[in-house]
Amino acid sequence: xxxxxxxxxxxxxxxxxxxxxxxxxxxxxxxxxxxxxxxxxxxxxxxxxxxxxxxxxxxxxxxxxxxxxxxxxxxxxxxxxxxxxxxxxxxxxxxxxxxxxxxxxxxxxxxx
Numbered sequence: 039x040x041x042x043x044x045x046x047x048x049x050x051x052x053x054x055x056x057x058x059x060x061x062x063x064x065x066x067x068x069x070x071x072x073x074x075x076x077x078x079x080x081x082x083x084x085x086x087x088x089x090x091x092x093x094x095x096x097x098x099x100x101x102x103x104x105x106x107x108x109x110x111x112x113x114x115x116x117x118x119x120x121x122x123x124x125x126x127x128x129x130x131x132x133x134x135x136x137x138x139x140x141x142x143x144x145x146x147x148x149x150x
Contacts, residue, residue, distance in 0.1 A: 042094035045081050049098070052077040053119075061118035069119045070127060078130065103132040 053073055061069035085095050106128055109115060120127060 041088040046098050049077040058118045099131050
């Protein structure tokens with residue numbers, strides 16, 4: 039449980055602070071890729087070993103997707119990684135832990 043909370047806080051930290059710092063020194067594309075690698079990649083790498091179920095990453099990715107969609111509909115996008123008409127971050131957050139995320143948990147549990 040504590041790992042789940044820690045991973046959720048990590049994703050928030052990377053999304054709201056680290057990527058904003060990166061965007062201030064480069065561009066939106068690099069900021070978005072930093073989120074993919076530092077948030078999505080780290081969570082994907084660590085979670086099968088520290089969590090017993092994919093429920094926390096799955097639920098939190100869907101919650102983040104809903105949050106980003108609602109902010110986008112209200113016109114309050116995070117400008118350092120969200121672009122008008124580009125829904126890549128929505129697809130990434132919603133699909134990362136669907137089928138592939140569930141499969142990630144199988145290898146460590148099966149000893150593969």
